[in-house]
Every structure is written in C-alpha cells, then in structure tokens.
Amino acid sequence: MRIIGLVLRQLRYTNRAFWRNPAAAFFTIAFPLMFLVIFTTLFGRGRLDINGNLVSPATFYVPAIAVFSAISACYSNVAMSLIVARERGVLKRIKATPLPGGAYLASRILHAVLIALVLVAICAIFGALFYDAALPVRSLPAFIVTLSVGSACFCALGTAVTTIVPNADAAPAIVNATFLPLLFVSDIFIPLQDPAPWVAFIGDVFPFKHFSTAMQHAFFPADGSLGFTPTSLAVMGAWGLGGLLVAVRRFTWEPKR
Amino acid sequence: MPAITIKGLTKSYGSLQAVRGLDLEVAEGEVFALLGPNGAGKTTTVEILEGFRRRDAGEVRVLGIDPESAGRRFREDVGVVLQQTGLDPFLTVAETLEMFGGYYPRRRPTSEVIDVVGLGEKSNVRVTKLSGGQRRRLDVGIALVGDPQLLFLDEPTTGFDPGARRNAWDMVRNLASFGKTVFLTTHYMDEAQALADRVAILARGEIVVEGSPDTLAGRDLDATVVTFRLKQPEALPDVLRDSVSRIDDGFRFSAPDPTEFLHRLTGWAMDSGEELLALQVTKPSLEDVYLELTKGSDAGAAQ
Numbered sequence: 001m002r003i004i005g006l007v008l009r010q011l012r013y014t015n016r017a018f019w020r021n022p023a024a025a026f027f028t029i030a031f032p033l034m035f036l037v038i039f040t041t042l043f044g045r046g047r048l049d050i051n052g053n054l055v056s057p058a059t060f061y062v063p064a065i066a067v068f069s070a071i072s073a074c075y076s077n078v079a080m081s082l083i084v085a086r087e088r089g090v091l092k093r094i095k096a097t098p099l100p101g102g103a104y105l106a107s108r109i110l111h112a113v114l115i116a117l118v119l120v121a122i123c124a125i126f127g128a129l130f131y132d133a134a135l136p137v138r139s140l141p142a143f144i145v146t147l148s149v150g151s152a153c154f155c156a157l158g159t160a161v162t163t164i165v166p167n168a169d170a171a172p173a174i175v176n177a178t179f180l181p182l183l184f185v186s187d188i189f190i191p192l193q194d195p196a197p198w199v200a201f202i203g204d205v206f207p208f209k210h211f212s213t214a215m216q217h218a219f220f221p222a223d224g225s226l227g228f229t230p231t232s233l234a235v236m237g238a239w240g241l242g243g244l245l246v247a248v249r250r251f252t253w254e255p256k257r
Numbered sequence: 258m259p260a261i262t263i264k265g266l267t268k269s270y271g272s273l274q275a276v277r278g279l280d281l282e283v284a285e286g287e288v289f290a291l292l293g294p295n296g297a298g299k300t301t302t303v304e305i306l307e308g309f310r311r312r313d314a315g316e317v318r319v320l321g322i323d324p325e326s327a328g329r330r331f332r333e334d335v336g337v338v339l340q341q342t343g344l345d346p347f348l349t350v351a352e353t354l355e356m357f358g359g360y361y362p363r364r365r366p367t368s369e370v371i372d373v374v375g376l377g378e379k380s381n382v383r384v385t386k387l388s389g390g391q392r393r394r395l396d397v398g399i400a401l402v403g404d405p406q407l408l409f410l411d412e413p414t415t416g417f418d419p420g421a422r423r424n425a426w427d428m429v430r431n432l433a434s435f436g437k438t439v440f441l442t443t444h445y446m447d448e449a450q451a452l453a454d455r456v457a458i459l460a461r462g463e464i465v466v467e468g469s470p471d472t473l474a475g476r477d478l479d480a481t482v483v484t485f486r487l488k489q490p491e492a493l494p495d496v497l498r499d500s501v502s503r504i505d506d507g508f509r510f511s512a513p514d515p516t517e518f519l520h521r522l523t524g525w526a527m528d529s530g531e532e533l534l535a536l537q538v539t540k541p542s543l544e545d546v547y548l549e550l551t552k553g554s555d556a557g558a559a560q
Contacts, residue, residue, distance in 0.1 A: 013352070020383070
C-alpha cells in the first residue's frame with residue numbers, strides 16, 4: 001500500500017515537470033496527429049481490405065496512428081527520458097534516497113501510459129470528427145485490453161533498450177533505429193497488401209504488427225466478434241515479459257561511460 | 258560506536274589499483290576530511306561508503322551497516338552529496354525539496370532546509386534557472402532534508418567562487434554544530450583546515466598521513482620560518498647575519514622557536530631606524546605538508 005502512495009506521489013511530480021516543458025509537451029502530443037493528417041492526405045484514396053471489411057484509408061489510419069502514438073509514448077519516450085535522467089545523474093540521486101527504485105520507475109512508466117492514453121484518445125476523436133472513423137464503442141473492452149497490453153509491452157521494451165544505449169548522445173540514433181524501420185513493415189505507416197514473405201515474417205516476429213492488428217480488430221471487429229485477437233495479445237505479452245526480464249536484470253542507475 | 262569503520266579496503270579497476278588496503282575510523286559527530294589529488298582514490302572510497310560501488314576486499318561499516326547491503330534504513334540515515342548530480346530542471350527549489358522530503362520518515366521542514374542552505378530568495382525558482390553554486394547548495398539541502406545522522410560531501414565546493422565557498426563552509430559548520438557526522442572529500446587545503454576536526458591524506462590509493470589539520474605530520478613541531486627584506490641589506494649587523502641565510506632579495510631565519518631571534522631583530526631595527534620590509538613569520542602550511550606527501554602522485558588516474 002505504501003508503495004502505491006509513493007508511486008502516485010512521484011507521478012504528480014513527473015507530470016508537473018512534463019507540462020513545465022511546453023515545447024516538448026506540445027510536440028509529443030502534436031506529432032502523432034501530424035502523421036495522421038499527412039498519411040491520410042497522401043494515401044487517402046481508394047479502399048483497403050481490413051479484417052474482411054473494405055474501408056477508407058482514413059479509417060485504417062486512425063487505429064494505426066493510435067498504435068504509433070502509444071509506441072512512441074511508451075517505447076521511445078520512456079527510453080529517451082530514462083537515458084537522459086541516467087546521464088544527468090537524476091537516477092543516481094534518487095538511488096541515494098530511501099525511495100525504492102521500482103517506485104520511481106513505475107511512476108515514469110505510469111506517466112508514459114497516461115500520455116499514451118491521451119494521444120490515443122486524441123487520435124480517435126480527431127478521426128471521428130474529420131474522417132468519419134467509428135469509435136470502438138461496442139468493442140470497448142477489447143480496445144482497453146489491447147491498449148493496456150500494448151502499452152505495457154512497449155514500456156517494458158523501452159526500459160530494456162536503455163541497457164544497450166551507452167549515453168544520451170547515442171540515444172536518439174539507437175532508439176529510433178530500433179523502432180522506426182519496423183513501423184513501415186508492420187501495418188502502421190503503410191497498410192501492406194500482399195507483402196513479400198520476408199516482410200510478413202518480420203512483421204510476425206516483432207510486436208509492432210501485432211499491436212497494429214489487434215488495434216484494427218478492436219476498432220473494427222468482424223461481425224459477431226468482440227474484437228479480441230488472442231495471438232497478437234500473447235505475442236505482445238511475451239515480448240513485454242522478455243523486456244521486463246532484461247530491464248530488471250540489467251537496468252543501471254548510474255551514467256555509463 | 259564509530260560512525261565509519263574501514264579495515265583493509267581494496268578496490269581495483271582492471272589492472273589499476275584505486276584503493277590499496279585502506280584503514281580508517283570516523284567517530285560520531287566528527288567532521289572528517291579525506292584529502293588527495295585527483296585520482297588518489299577519494300571518490301572510489303566515498304562511493305564504496307555510500308553503497309554505490311562494490312569493494313574487492315576489506316571490511317566496511319557505516320553506521321554499523323555494510324553499505325553493500327544497504328537498504329531503506331541506511332538511506333534514511335545517510336545524506337549524500339555526489340560529486341556530479343542531476344535534478345529535474347523544471348521543478349522549483351521548494352518543490353524539489355518537498356519531493357525528496359517525502360521519501361524520508363523524519364524530515365526537516367522544507368522552509369528550514371531552504372534557510373540552512375541559503376536559498377531563501379530562490380525557493381520558487383526552477384532548478385534550470387539556478388547557478389552552479391546554487392544547484393550545489395540545493396543538492397546539499399536534499400541531503401539534509403531527511404535529517405541524516407551522517408552526511409557525505411564529495412568535493413562540495415569544487416567550481417565555487419570564493420564567496421560561495423565561504424557560505425558553504427558556514428553551512429557545514431552549522432551542520433557540525435547539530436552533532437552530525439560529516440565525511441567530506443576535497444582537494445582544497447584551506448577547506449580541510451577550515452572545516453575538519455581530522456584529516457587523512459590519500460595518495461595512490463593509500464593513506465599517507467592522518468591527524469588533526471593543525472598537527473598533521475608534525476607540522477606543529479616543525480621549524481617556524483621568519484623572512485624579511487631590508488632597504489640596505491649590508492646594514493644587517495654580523496650578530497644577526499650569522500643566524501640567517503640569504504634568499505632572493507631578503508633574509509630567512511628558521512628555528513623551532515623564533516622568539517629570541519625576533520626579539521633581537523626587532524630590537525636592532527628599532528634602535529637603528531631600519532625598516533623591516535615584508536616581515537613574515539610562518540609555519541609550514543597544510544599545503545606544504547600535502548605537496549610533500551603527495552609528490553609524484555599519478556594525477557588523472559582512476560576516480
């Protein structure tokens with residue numbers, strides 16, 4: 001119980017500091033929306049076969065960019081902010097106090113998840129207002145479960161990736177290299193119709209496409225379906241556990257040299 | 258029970274032996290300074306005591322606890338000011354202290370801590386707007402906010418301007434007056450002299466000497482040195498000239514007790530109307546002792 005109090009208290013400070021950096025806060029929130037508008041404008045013609053339904057590209061891009069928002073908030077923001085905090089000595093300073101390290105990390109991760117929720121909500125509402133995309137009302141449980149599992153998975157991976165980044169200067173390059181290319185082959189930036197087998201294979205192995213697939217189903221469930229995709233959720237869960245294991249074993253609180 | 262006990266502490270980084278068989282004891286309520294050039298092993302030693310690094314061998318007890326197995330109790334009783342530190346740049350001074358204060362069971366009121374570290378006018382200023390010295394003081398404030406029994410200060414005034422250093426010294430004296438144990442590292446001699454009850458000089462991972470700053474290495478027993486110049490050096494009478502040696506453009510006299518010589522010298526000067534220019538009576542400084550003892554130390558080796 002005490003630990004929950006500590007996490008929530010720390011979360012308030014994390015949140016306060018986040019909004020005190022308005023430029024960073026603005027772009028964190030505006031960035032996914034920019035992608036939604038750009039991709040819909042570029043690829044907004046014709047029909048796409050999603051989950052057996054023929055839908056407009058705008059309808060595809062709302063859940064896809066929602067997934068992109070969640071990944072960037074959970075994976076790249078968690079990784080970058082932890083690496084910067086590590087390099088600045090913020091983490092070591094915390095380690096010198098009685099605050100349990102886990103409580104501090106939990107507050108950072110919880111904050112990332114809250115930001116992800118805000119971003120996903122903005123995408124969904126923006127899509128409903130401007131692109132006639134349906135909101136996942138009937139399949140709300142599937143939507144919530146998918147978002148939770150996906151966020152947890154990518155937060156764990158974001159924490160894990162900090163262990164292979166030597167310093168803050170290398171962080172943007174390494175973090176971006178580990179997720180941007182995968183966005184292109186995972187039905188996120190581009191809806192892949194009949195991809196080459198190796199592209200499909202990469203998509204199946206990593207959790208990105210599973211997040212996207214699960215989110216498409218949660219937004220537009222097939223008739224009579226609740227919108228759950230157990231396989232995709234299981235793959236994300238496995239990646240999340242793997243990430244957690246690496247993070248727990250190898251996370252460092254002091255700057256690496 | 259001593260606040261800190263170290264027996265046979267060793268630590269190597271690869272083939273470099275940073276600390277070689279250190280023995281040390283710091284009493285409760287004492288202000289102790291570990292002196293040494295860069296690379297002598299000061300930070301390694303302090304970070305082992307703080308529980309940030311693991312030792313290769315030896316026995317270490319800090320407040321009766323092995324810092325390697327330091328848990329929450331240890332962190333509650335030990336305040337730490339690291340050599341390099343980071344704080345959230347977007348929180349204010351008061352918010353930062355409030356946040357850290359919440360981690361401790363017995364905490365000092367934020368406003369009191371702000372006063373102790375002299376940041377009263379900055380309490381609503383964000384960390385990013387503070388000068389280097391002010392940030393350092395805030396860092397000391399964080400170390401104090403949990404009302405620790407023992408405080409580690411790793412080079413607390415490096416990079417301070419002279420005024421800020423004096424303020425920091427007053428602050429440490431203020432802490433010592435509350436009966437806290439303070440363990441500080443520094444490479445400033447005057448800092449050790451001004452603050453510490455006891456100092457140890459570390460060179461190449463070993464303690465070369467240990468004692469009170471006033472008597473270190475028999476400094477108090479060493480000769481006192483008298484130097485002076487004269488407008489007309491040839492005016493000095495032979496009885497005095499026999500006891501002095503020429504240095505540069507003046508004279509130098511040295512003896513354990515210079516009273517008798519000074520009496521004769523000033524007597525002659527008054528009688529003859531000669532002016533004693535730049536008359537100085539000095540003991541070898543702590544710095545002289547330090548430089549002598551750390552001579553040839555490999556600066557720039559492991560921290």
